[in-house]
Amino acid sequence: MKIACVGAGPAGLYFAISMKLRDPSHEIEIFERNAPGVTFGWGVVFSDLTVDNINRNDPVSGRTITDEFAHWDDIDVHIHGETITSGGHGFIGIGRKRLLEILCDRARELGVALHFNAESDPADPKWHDYDLVIASDGANSRFRDTNAEAFGVDIDVRKNKFVWLGTSKVFDAFTFAFEETEHGWIWAHAYRFAPDASTFIVECSEETWKAFGFDKMSQDESIAACEELFAKYLDGHRLQSNASHLVGSAAWLNFRRIRCERWASGNVILLGDAAHTAHFSIGSGTKLALEDAIKLAEVLNRPGLSLQAALDEYQAERNLEVLKLQNSARNSTEWFETLGRYLHFEPLQFAYSLLTRSQRISHENLRLRDREWLEGVERWFWKRATDGKSNKTAPPMFAPLKLRELTVENRITVSPMAMYSAVEGTPNDFHFVHYGERAIGGAGLLFTEMTCVSPEGRISPGCTGMWNDDHVAAWKRIVDFVHANSTAKICLQLGHSGAKGSTKLGWEGNEVPLDQGNWPVIAASNVRWSAANQAPRAMTRADMDAVRDQFVAAVRMGIDAGFDMIELHAAHGYLLSSFITPLQNKRTDEYGGSLENRLRYPLEVFAAMRAAWPSDKPMSVRISATDWAGEDGITAADAVEIGEAFAREGADLIDVSAGQTWADQQPVYGRMFQTPFSDRIRNEGRLATMAVGNIYEPDHANSILAAGRADLVALARPHLVDPFWTLRAAAQLDYRDVHVPPQYLNGMSQLARNLKREAEAAAALRV
Numbered sequence: 001m002k003i004a005c006v007g008a009g010p011a012g013l014y015f016a017i018s019m020k021l022r023d024p025s026h027e028i029e030i031f032e033r034n035a036p037g038v039t040f041g042w043g044v045v046f047s048d049l050t051v052d053n054i055n056r057n058d059p060v061s062g063r064t065i066t067d068e069f070a071h072w073d074d075i076d077v078h079i080h081g082e083t084i085t086s087g088g089h090g091f092i093g094i095g096r097k098r099l100l101e102i103l104c105d106r107a108r109e110l111g112v113a114l115h116f117n118a119e120s121d122p123a124d125p126k127w128h129d130y131d132l133v134i135a136s137d138g139a140n141s142r143f144r145d146t147n148a149e150a151f152g153v154d155i156d157v158r159k160n161k162f163v164w165l166g167t168s169k170v171f172d173a174f175t176f177a178f179e180e181t182e183h184g185w186i187w188a189h190a191y192r193f194a195p196d197a198s199t200f201i202v203e204c205s206e207e208t209w210k211a212f213g214f215d216k217m218s219q220d221e222s223i224a225a226c227e228e229l230f231a232k233y234l235d236g237h238r239l240q241s242n243a244s245h246l247v248g249s250a251a252w253l254n255f256r257r258i259r260c261e262r263w264a265s266g267n268v269i270l271l272g273d274a275a276h277t278a279h280f281s282i283g284s285g286t287k288l289a290l291e292d293a294i295k296l297a298e299v300l301n302r303p304g305l306s307l308q309a310a311l312d313e314y315q316a317e318r319n320l321e322v323l324k325l326q327n328s329a330r331n332s333t334e335w336f337e338t339l340g341r342y343l344h345f346e347p348l349q350f351a352y353s354l355l356t357r358s359q360r361i362s363h364e365n366l367r368l369r370d371r372e373w374l375e376g377v378e379r380w381f382w383k384r385a386t387d388g389k390s391n392k393t394a395p396p397m398f399a400p401l402k403l404r405e406l407t408v409e410n411r412i413t414v415s416p417m418a419m420y421s422a423v424e425g426t427p428n429d430f431h432f433v434h435y436g437e438r439a440i441g442g443a444g445l446l447f448t449e450m451t452c453v454s455p456e457g458r459i460s461p462g463c464t465g466m467w468n469d470d471h472v473a474a475w476k477r478i479v480d481f482v483h484a485n486s487t488a489k490i491c492l493q494l495g496h497s498g499a500k501g502s503t504k505l506g507w508e509g510n511e512v513p514l515d516q517g518n519w520p521v522i523a524a525s526n527v528r529w530s531a532a533n534q535a536p537r538a539m540t541r542a543d544m545d546a547v548r549d550q551f552v553a554a555v556r557m558g559i560d561a562g563f564d565m566i567e568l569h570a571a572h573g574y575l576l577s578s579f580i581t582p583l584q585n586k587r588t589d590e591y592g593g594s595l596e597n598r599l600r601y602p603l604e605v606f607a608a609m610r611a612a613w614p615s616d617k618p619m620s621v622r623i624s625a626t627d628w629a630g631e632d633g634i635t636a637a638d639a640v641e642i643g644e645a646f647a648r649e650g651a652d653l654i655d656v657s658a659g660q661t662w663a664d665q666q667p668v669y670g671r672m673f674q675t676p677f678s679d680r681i682r683n684e685g686r687l688a689t690m691a692v693g694n695i696y697e698p699d700h701a702n703s704i705l706a707a708g709r710a711d712l713v714a715l716a717r718p719h720l721v722d723p724f725w726t727l728r729a730a731a732q733l734d735y736r737d738v739h740v741p742p743q744y745l746n747g748m749s750q751l752a753r754n755l756k757r758e759a760e761a762a763a764a765l766r767v
């Protein structure tokens with residue numbers, strides 16, 4: 001094949017090398033706008049896995065690169081005058097300039113023609129003479145932008161400003177240095193890439209950048225200001241830029257996250273940064289470029305594969321990898337953009353939050369990297385959780401939490417789950433076994449399913465209720481069992497179905513009206529849940545009084561039944577949620593319009609319940625922290641205000657769920673997908689929160705808790721199939737102090753032994 005590569009960055013060069021290695025008869029030319037040896041930037045970092053990939057693909061260049069790597073293990077986080085050092089991170093760095101020299105030499109050796117000072121114009125007719133034109137022309141790709149529609153380009157310009165500098169100061173550890181100034185916080189990411197040189201990236205918010213006057217400074221002035229700001233880390237070494245002599249380079253930049261729906265159009269194929277970018281804070285841009293190059297060369301040389309099939313496979317396979325990395329990179333980008341949320345953390349927790357920011361590194365990963373450091377974090381967590389009384393080194397999920405005078409034994413909760421199995425609202429033997437089993441399964445706190453305050457407030461005929469004495473007696477039997485046979489606490493979730501009421505049992509048709517015997521439904525406004533559901537009647541003030549009083553009556557019954565805690569269900573599109581979300585609330589009175597107005601009635605109900613509930617016992621509220629409807633619905637920022645408003649009325653915990661507030665929601669699912677909302681409410685609102693949503697491993701729970709993203713972790717579906725989830729986690733983590741029913745002690749110790757043996761065998765296999 002006759003191939004042109006535009007751009008002699010890592011992508012273009014490595015693609016040319018990888019093609020020639022597979023078939024030397026390919027004719028490959030590279031066109032680079034800059035002169036040889038002239039490039040932007042300083043060092044790049046790789047993981048061990050990337051090194052394995054390049055060694056396998058081309059052992060010759062792999063060996064030269066590996067010989068010149070700078071290795072380091074530690075990460076230093078400087079914050080609030082302290083330095084937190086953790087080890088075992090295993091980074092590898094090399095100068096970008098040196099990497100490109102090695103790749104240029106190798107490409108030449110393999111017969112690739114390199115043309116420097118060759119600015120390439122996408123409109124030039126010469127590109128038609130090539131079978132393929134590889135657009136490896138970087139993040140600002142002209143080849144991509146002149147044909148943006150064909151590639152389906154999506155560019156997200158991020159908020160912070162950064163400048164990529166270098167220095168002769170040699171950092172022993174990967175260094176994050178955060179400095180508070182009169183203009184706001186500014187920080188550096190610094191790492192060594194050669195025996196005498198380090199990369200030094202300075203980053204800050206746009207406001208801080210402007211307040212410093214960086215927008216009006218020349219490059220030299222900016223550098224001088226950064227030298228002064230970070231003088232204590234530089235030990236007299238200077239900062240330098242090598243961007244000034246390059247075409248189209250600026251000193252300070254905003255990171256641009258680039259994504260393309262299609263990576264090929266006509267004979268042009270996007271490779272590396274031209275196709276996708278990953279934020280510099282996860283250091284994976286060069287890795288992606290090299291791995292793209294390997295993959296593309298591999299599919300193009302696969303016998304029997306047509307060109308189109310090869311390109312399809314290239315994108316299908318690489319896209320998945322890129323999306324995963326871009327997701328992690330987005331988490332990391334956002335962490336730095338919302339730094340203010342975490343600055344009140346103590347330095348140790350701040351460092352933990354920083355290390356786990358992308359969600360690629362978890363609690364147990366950190367234990368493998370630096371056990372001693374991680375155990376220090378665990379001790380710190382336990383000390384805080386127990387007002388300094390405990391010196392325990394143990395997983396955070398087993399630490400207690402005090403809410404008012406109630407102590408929850410550990411941080412795992414059974415999330416509320418409707419069982420649709422009651423008759424006339426009365427829980428029965430199924431509920432007795434269901435809740436009893438989950439209580440002895442080890443969770444610290446059990447939530448009941450949404451228990452309805454009136455017959456009309458039920459979702460389905462099978463919902464549990466709290467409106468008569470039978471209900472109190474049946475619930476009391478369950479609560480008494482929980483208290484007598486476990487250390488779990490039990491919280492009554494109270495709700496009213498609103499427009500989502502009068503529907504079938506969950507498994508007979510979710511949100512589908514009954515075939516017969518429907519009852520009239522009420523909501524904030526006359527807005528149907530869906531075309532198939534009944535039109536609700538918009539509540540009058542008399543309705544509001546009646547429903548508020550039903551909630552209060554249910555709270556009093558909850559006291560009689562012996563519950564430890566009450567939760568108000570104000571999420572998922574049910575009655576109170578229909579007031580909060582603008583998608584359901586179309587009222588024009590003082591209960592509609594602004595968020596303040598929309599919250600008025602739910603807050604009134606909560607306040608009345610709080611007044612009826614003993615002041616030494618806690619209350620929580622479940623909210624939907626987003627409507628998954630963009631700016632048209634509740635946003636994550638609104639959710640902070642909602643949490644704060646309920647906290648002012650006496651809520652001790654915000655149970656942070658999301659969505660289900662309108663039928664056409666567009667959720668973004670994934671592991672722990674709702675936890676970022678909890679993080680935001682907890683750390684912007686400084687409120688206690690519970691995270692929920694696709695959290696299923698002990699490692700998830702421990703990472704969330706230690707990083708301060710929530711105070712409690714709720715699991716719903718995992719508990720449906722495994723009531724003993726918490727005890728199993730204790731066995732897995734070899735934590736002995738959890739309460740095990742004496743009847744089950746033998747099983748627990750056997751499970752712990754077996755899991756330990758299996759873990760040791762797996763570790764031995766890895767070695």
Ligand SMILES: Cc1cc2nc3c(=O)[nH]c(=O)nc-3n(C[C@H](O)[C@H](O)[C@H](O)COP(=O)(O)OP(=O)(O)OC[C@H]3O[C@@H](n4cnc5c(N)ncnc54)[C@H](O)[C@@H]3O)c2cc1C
Nearest residue numbers: 007009010011033045120137138272273280283285286287
């Ligand atoms: C601050 C910062 C820190 C980073 N840190 C890391 C890190 O630690 N680890 C890591 O792996 N990655 C890092 N990256 C990302 C990394 O630099 C890129 O992801 C990587 O270089 C992408 O390689 P590429 O070949 O696709 O593009 P580039 O390296 O950008 O190469 C594109 C080449 O094309 C040339 N070119 C562009 N247009 C034309 C034209 N019209 N005609 C001719 N030539 C043209 C350019 O001059 C350039 O040489 C960082 C990036 C930034 C901004």
Ligand SMILES: Cc1cc2nc3c(=O)[nH]c(=O)nc-3n(C[C@H](O)[C@H](O)[C@H](O)COP(=O)(O)O)c2cc1C
Nearest residue numbers: 415416417418449450657692693694695715716717
């Ligand atoms: C069968 C089932 C019933 C549920 N019923 C309720 C409920 O009554 N009240 C409530 O607030 N959430 C309810 N939920 C939502 C869960 O509490 C939880 O928020 C959701 O399932 C996400 O958590 P998970 O990924 O751990 O399952 C229910 C979920 C399931 C699977």
